[in-house]
Amino acid sequence: MSLVNQSPFTTRPEIDGTFGVVASTHWIATAVGMGILEKGGNAFDAAVATAFTLQVVEPHLNGPGGDAPIIVHDVRKGRPEVICGQGPAPAGATIAHYRSLGLDLVPGTGLLAACIPGPFDAFMLMLRDYGTMRLREVLEAAISYARHGYPLVERIPATIATVEELFREHWPTSAELYLPGGQVPAAGSLFANPRLASTYERILQEAESGGGSREAEIERARRSWSQGFVAEAIDRFCRMQEVMDTSGRRHRGVLTGADMAAWEASVEAPISYDYGRYTVLKCGPWTQGLATLQQLALLSGFALDGLDPTGPDFIHLQVEAAKLAFADRDTFYGDPAFVDVPVEQLLGETYNGERRRLIGDRASLELRPGTIPGYGKAIGAREGGERVAVGATGAGEPTVGRIQRAAAPAEDARRLEKAGAVRGDTVHFDIVDRWGNMVSGTPSGGWLQSSPVIPELGFPLGTRAQMFWLDEEHPAALMPGKRPRSTLSPTMALRDGEPYLAWGSPGGDQQDQWIPQFFLRHVHAGMNLQEAIDAPAWHTEHFPSSFWPRTSRPGVVVVEGRVPKATIEELQRRGHIVEIGEDWSEGRLTAASRDGVRRKAAANPRGMQGYAAGR
Numbered sequence: 001m002s003l004v005n006q007s008p009f010t011t012r013p014e015i016d017g018t019f020g021v022v023a024s025t026h027w028i029a030t031a032v033g034m035g036i037l038e039k040g041g042n043a044f045d046a047a048v049a050t051a052f053t054l055q056v057v058e059p060h061l062n063g064p065g066g067d068a069p070i071i072v073h074d075v076r077k078g079r080p081e082v083i084c085g086q087g088p089a090p091a092g093a094t095i096a097h098y099r100s101l102g103l104d105l106v107p108g109t110g111l112l113a114a115c116i117p118g119p120f121d122a123f124m125l126m127l128r129d130y131g132t133m134r135l136r137e138v139l140e141a142a143i144s145y146a147r148h149g150y151p152l153v154e155r156i157p158a159t160i161a162t163v164e165e166l167f168r169e170h171w172p173t174s175a176e177l178y179l180p181g182g183q184v185p186a187a188g189s190l191f192a193n194p195r196l197a198s199t200y201e202r203i204l205q206e207a208e209s210g211g212g213s214r215e216a217e218i219e220r221a222r223r224s225w226s227q228g229f230v231a232e233a234i235d236r237f238c239r240m241q242e243v244m245d246t247s248g249r250r251h252r253g254v255l256t257g258a259d260m261a262a263w264e265a266s267v268e269a270p271i272s273y274d275y276g277r278y279t280v281l282k283c284g285p286w287t288q289g290l291a292t293l294q295q296l297a298l299l300s301g302f303a304l305d306g307l308d309p310t311g312p313d314f315i316h317l318q319v320e321a322a323k324l325a326f327a328d329r330d331t332f333y334g335d336p337a338f339v340d341v342p343v344e345q346l347l348g349e350t351y352n353g354e355r356r357r358l359i360g361d362r363a364s365l366e367l368r369p370g371t372i373p374g375y376g377k378a379i380g381a382r383e384g385g386e387r388v389a390v391g392a393t394g395a396g397e398p399t400v401g402r403i404q405r406a407a408a409p410a411e412d413a414r415r416l417e418k419a420g421a422v423r424g425d426t427v428h429f430d431i432v433d434r435w436g437n438m439v440s441g442t443p444s445g446g447w448l449q450s451s452p453v454i455p456e457l458g459f460p461l462g463t464r465a466q467m468f469w470l471d472e473e474h475p476a477a478l479m480p481g482k483r484p485r486s487t488l489s490p491t492m493a494l495r496d497g498e499p500y501l502a503w504g505s506p507g508g509d510q511q512d513q514w515i516p517q518f519f520l521r522h523v524h525a526g527m528n529l530q531e532a533i534d535a536p537a538w539h540t541e542h543f544p545s546s547f548w549p550r551t552s553r554p555g556v557v558v559v560e561g562r563v564p565k566a567t568i569e570e571l572q573r574r575g576h577i578v579e580i581g582e583d584w585s586e587g588r589l590t591a592a593s594r595d596g597v598r599r600k601a602a603a604n605p606r607g608m609q610g611y612a613a614g615r
Helices: 027-038 043-057 095-100 119-129 135-148 155-162 164-169 172-178 194-208 214-226 229-240 257-262 290-299 312-332 343-347 349-356 409-418 508-524 529-534 565-573
Strands: 015-017 021-024 068-074 079-085 266-268 271-275 278-282 429-432 438-441 491-495 498-504 538-540 556-559 577-580 590-595 598-603 611-614
Touching: 015 021, 015 611, 021 027, 021 043, 021 590, 021 598, 027 043, 027 135, 027 429, 027 611, 043 068, 043 119, 043 135, 043 194, 043 429, 043 438, 068 119, 068 491, 079 119, 119 214, 135 194, 135 214, 155 164, 164 172, 194 214, 194 229, 214 229, 214 257, 229 257, 271 290, 278 290, 290 312, 290 343, 290 349, 290 508, 312 508, 312 538, 312 556, 312 565, 343 349, 429 498, 429 590, 429 598, 438 491, 438 498, 491 508, 498 508, 508 529, 508 538, 529 590, 529 598, 556 565, 565 577
Parallel strands: 556 577
Antiparallel strands: 015 598, 021 429, 021 611, 068 079, 068 438, 079 266, 271 278, 278 491, 429 438, 491 498, 498 590, 538 556, 590 598, 598 611
16 A cells, blocks of 8 residues: 555654654755755754755745754763844834834834844854854755756745736836746746855855865854945945835935944744653744744643544634643743743643643634733724724825734735735744754744845845734833844654654744644644644734734635545634635645654645655
């Protein structure tokens, strides 16, 4: 009997070997990462090469101007660590400045939403302190693909088409690169970004010019980025260009070369929650990763073993736990270097015992954050039966201070696209090498549709600052030097105290919905990694989005068409507003594990571009 027929949820075999595995959201990046392992590199060398390749082949999902939170486990150190590649807000990014521009939300596109770019320095830190290879060895594949071209996956030209008018009318530097010959490029055609290739070639040339150790090379590369020609080009572009954004007006940026020079990636401890024999690890509350841990803390009080992972009980419990966790996200989370986030209380049994009682047989249609005296601030108050907050209704319209319930999906998407707010997504990779080193990384931001291309560099800046609130009292308030409360959420888990599993997914607010779904299917339903990825999935849009214009759709659950009809009918009976998507439309998970000498991996088949490899 074939592998496909062994399970109703398997599209591919789970990769299984003893040498090493790489899983990523694009087959080219997976191949590059596996090639590094084959050359003798470790998981960290492979991660750097994979990440730079993903910047090239998925420019609609990530880029050098974006962000990169990473969780690593180095067998030499014997402990998991977080590498923070999330750049903070620039010195000029103050609430007073944005309000003086007539804004009450940070725009979703353009220069005002740019934080300090984080990926380059984060991956240089990883290569220097955890890796073994020279800079050229890990950069050469990405440079080659940028210089000579790669085949465009369907979503890249589709994304370009949605912002074609914006590029032509307002962002000519983006039109020059992404509309070659004045046309949207065709899916499957070879596409090159020679300017980006030149940027990395120049960094490499400057890094190698002084000779010496690999560490010395890496340090020179970091200086070329943050204090050299890259920072100078970014500073000049932000000072000289007035850029159209989702406010419907043109604005200059506030990011400067001084901001670039003052910031470096850093290493910190992860936060964790013990779930049975597993310890699940996340980045700190400057991301939304804590929401996965809160869901597990709530669900630990329910008997999930034996539940059908496509059944109404399983889906209802996870969705209701997500609603409570994300309500807390929007009330308590923020950069712990600036605000005190009550992580221990949020994961404690006393708090979760009380919250768990809110999960009944009916779907909640309310946003219900918890109360911890002295901490947090709920988004707004109630006025006339509607939730009030700092918000905006659309590009160019007067801001009215309301989180809007979104229009019907198609109508809402068209409105956002017209405003230039085509939401980017994210990439992800998981790697385990023969020695047992593990990496889980979720680079994002700096999307081709987020901000105009800086012509000297071949890439745009990111827009992560849109996740700040322009409310001084909120934990996620905009402040210079502060990290935005990001949606980016790599994950790692120990089993019986030993490093076991790395996984994650693109998807914005959906990341920490699909991530716990995968884990619960693996732990409670006994699915292998590929089965747990392939199984029918869902997400709720109950809470305000992290992205401009911060809409919410209370009670809405979007499920894949493969979810059984009987399950959908029962969810509706319980009060959920169920929308049925395409059969293969939810999640872009990848995963990798180590179990003794075994190395396993899996990747999402949706979209036909994610792949796992190994031996």
